[in-house]
Amino acid sequence: MAARSYSRLRSLTASLRLAILTFLADPQWLIPSMIAPVIFGLVSFMLFQGTSATLVLYAILGAGMMSMWGQTLYGSGWATGQDRNLGTLEPTLTAPTPYLYVVLGRVIWNTISGLFGGAIVFAVVAVAYGRPLPLAHPLEFVLLFVFVILSLAAVGIVFSAAYVYTRYAGFIQNIGEFAFYVGTGCMFPIVLLPFWSNPISLLFPPTWALDALRVLAIPGYQGLSWGFWGDLVGAVATTAAYLAIAGTVFSRVEKHVLEVGNLKDW
Amino acid sequence: MSPSPAIRTRNIRRAFESRKGFLFNEVVRTEALKGVDLEVDPGEIFGLLGPNGAGKTTLTKILSTLLIPTEGTAEVLGLDVVRDAARLRPQIGLVLGGERGLYNRVNARENLRYFADLYGVPTAERSRRIEEVLERVGLADAADRRVEEYSRGMKQKLHIARGILHRPVMLFLDEPTIGLDPKSARETRKLVRSLVADGVTIFLTTHYMFEAEELCQRIAVLSRGRIVAKDTVQGLRRLVGGDRTLEVEGYGFEDAEVNALRQLPGVSRLKYEEFGPRTRYTLRVRTTELTPPAIQASLSGHPELAIRERRTSLEDIYLDLVEEEAA
Numbered sequence: 370m371a372a373r374s375y376s377r378l379r380s381l382t383a384s385l386r387l388a389i390l391t392f393l394a395d396p397q398w399l400i401p402s403m404i405a406p407v408i409f410g411l412v413s414f415m416l417f418q419g420t421s422a423t424l425v426l427y428a429i430l431g432a433g434m435m436s437m438w439g440q441t442l443y444g445s446g447w448a449t450g451q452d453r454n455l456g457t458l459e460p461t462l463t464a465p466t467p468y469l470y471v472v473l474g475r476v477i478w479n480t481i482s483g484l485f486g487g488a489i490v491f492a493v494v495a496v497a498y499g500r501p502l503p504l505a506h507p508l509e510f511v512l513l514f515v516f517v518i519l520s521l522a523a524v525g526i527v528f529s530a531a532y533v534y535t536r537y538a539g540f541i542q543n544i545g546e547f548a549f550y551v552g553t554g555c556m557f558p559i560v561l562l563p564f565w566s567n568p569i570s571l572l573f574p575p576t577w578a579l580d581a582l583r584v585l586a587i588p589g590y591q592g593l594s595w596g597f598w599g600d601l602v603g604a605v606a607t608t609a610a611y612l613a614i615a616g617t618v619f620s621r622v623e624k625h626v627l628e629v630g631n632l633k634d635w
Numbered sequence: 636m637s638p639s640p641a642i643r644t645r646n647i648r649r650a651f652e653s654r655k656g657f658l659f660n661e662v663v664r665t666e667a668l669k670g671v672d673l674e675v676d677p678g679e680i681f682g683l684l685g686p687n688g689a690g691k692t693t694l695t696k697i698l699s700t701l702l703i704p705t706e707g708t709a710e711v712l713g714l715d716v717v718r719d720a721a722r723l724r725p726q727i728g729l730v731l732g733g734e735r736g737l738y739n740r741v742n743a744r745e746n747l748r749y750f751a752d753l754y755g756v757p758t759a760e761r762s763r764r765i766e767e768v769l770e771r772v773g774l775a776d777a778a779d780r781r782v783e784e785y786s787r788g789m790k791q792k793l794h795i796a797r798g799i800l801h802r803p804v805m806l807f808l809d810e811p812t813i814g815l816d817p818k819s820a821r822e823t824r825k826l827v828r829s830l831v832a833d834g835v836t837i838f839l840t841t842h843y844m845f846e847a848e849e850l851c852q853r854i855a856v857l858s859r860g861r862i863v864a865k866d867t868v869q870g871l872r873r874l875v876g877g878d879r880t881l882e883v884e885g886y887g888f889e890d891a892e893v894n895a896l897r898q899l900p901g902v903s904r905l906k907y908e909e910f911g912p913r914t915r916y917t918l919r920v921r922t923t924e925l926t927p928p929a930i931q932a933s934l935s936g937h938p939e940l941a942i943r944e945r946r947t948s949l950e951d952i953y954l955d956l957v958e959e960e961a962a
Contacts, residue, residue: 376755379752379753379755379758380752380753382752383748383749383752383753384749386749387738387741387745387749390740390741390745391738391740391741394740394741394781455735455736455737455738455739456733456735456736456737457735457736457737457738459701459729459731459736460729460731460736460750460797461753462701463699463700463701463724463727463729464724464753464754465721465724465725465753465754465755466753466755471753624703627700627701627702627703628703629652630649630651630693630696630702
């Protein structure tokens with residue numbers, strides 16, 4: 370049991386290390402992780418700079434989330450797509466460790482770089498704004514911010530499974546990107562969306578987490594009707610559900626691809 | 636009591652389904668393997684030959700736990716490849732080769748380190764093992780270069796290094812020398828022999844007949860998803876009709892003359908090929924009595940006759956078996 374846990378931990382750290390090395394070796398990653406967040410942040414700031422500080426913060430939080438999507442959620446799925454593309458999925462799946470631990474290592478790196486992206490948005494906007502953004506509860510905000518990233522990562526793991534399952538996962542993820550921005554309330558409150566779409570939005574942990582983040586950061590923010598603690602419970606529950614689903618989905622997907630024999634397709 | 640086989644398959648079948656049509660509603664089913672029975676002894680180099688699309692890679696992937704058979708069972712090192720895959724994986728190595736299958740943005744050392752961790756190579760031994768395999772495949776000097784800068788041959792060597800890094804008991808090599816220059820190919824064959832000397836059992840697929848003849852104790856020929864023959868090279872020679880091959884080349888042979896050739900003592904098989912007006916008859920011969928002068932005598936009306944004698948090669952055997960199966 371201890372040996373198995375150690376072997377999984379080694380796979381996870383090996384995958385984390387390779388993700389960092391690949392990131393450093395490939396300058397294209399600077400776009401989603403560093404450049405895109407700054408652009409999102411500045412565009413949001415310019416759109417809302419004439420309004421109240423509360424509205425600026427609302428918009429910046431959305432922009433930060435959108436950029437973190439790119440790095441954390443999209444990056445986690447995309448890395449598995451790269452395994453297909455490079456043909457490394459086959460030798461990785463013949464290794465004794467379950468592939469889920471390889472994905473987890475990458476997700477950790479994407480989470481860390483997603484945090485960088487979010488922090489950069491706030492830093493750049495603070496510089497443009499001329500003073501720090503007025504957060505109501507800064508410490509709690511930072512802690513919740515980390516949790517938001519983890520909730521994105523949980524969705525990212527499920528997306529990774531989709532990439533193992535089929536080479537067309539990228540197609541679905543690209544189409545879903547903007548739906549995700551709108552559906553989770555990154556751009557504007559989900560209460561503005563048609564009523565039938567609200568239950569779908571609530572299936573995604575970031576919807577809850579982002580609302581909690583806004584409640585915490587913006588004094589007087591209404592958001593979803595169940596308040597901060599309701600948001601937090603929803604966020605934790607949906608994140609836990611995604612993580613549980615990911616474990617089951619991964620073992621099934623691994624079995625499925627061995628049955629279908631499409632691992633080398635890309 | 637003979638040791639239990641390193642590989643044992645029973646009626647392995649594998650079908651692939653693909654979808655076609657505007658709405659992908661047409662299912663096309665292709666049977667890649669149609670009931671393969673095979674046994675490989677521990678410590679041997681077993682060769683699997685077959686034309687493109689015969690099912691060699693499919694069988695290799697099933698045996699190395701990368702594919703689940705549609706029917707039948709396969710055991711490697713006494714473990715079922717489906718049920719016991721998790722226990723089997725640390726003990727086997729797979730070299731699929733080719734341009735893909737490596738992390739191109741990082742160097743060879745980092746590629747090996749990653750897979751060493753995934754395969755559970757002891758941390759204390761990791762660096763030494765990486766150096767050892769890099770040295771063994773001749774990549775030590777290029778170990779710190781990014782893989783994207785590697786030639787095809789260097790990538791092939793790195794695939795092999797990765798396959799042996801965790802010291803597998805059983806190694807699957809799918810066309811290991813493809814893309815290698817003659818010197819590197821020779822070094823790879825030397826490496827394969829040294830691995831067997833270390834006690835590794837090797838399952839090798841190749842298109843190079845001389846390679847299979849040089850390396851393999853036993854060979855199976857796979858054609859259209861079926862094993863059409865399996866034996867030692869000597870046994871396969873007997874199977875296709877003899878050690879000796881005589882090639883008779885000339886012009887305008889009559890049917891009666893061809894029948895006379897076929898009736899000559901020791902002739903077990905006769906094939907012909909046409910090259911414009913010339914015809915070449917290839918005879919597999921079981922005995923030593925039939926000599927070129929005897930053939931010359933039976934075809935006395937052909938003073939232009941050219942007769943060559945040679946040993947039946949593995950390529951001859953392979954072509955005989957595959958053509959026979961196709962017919």
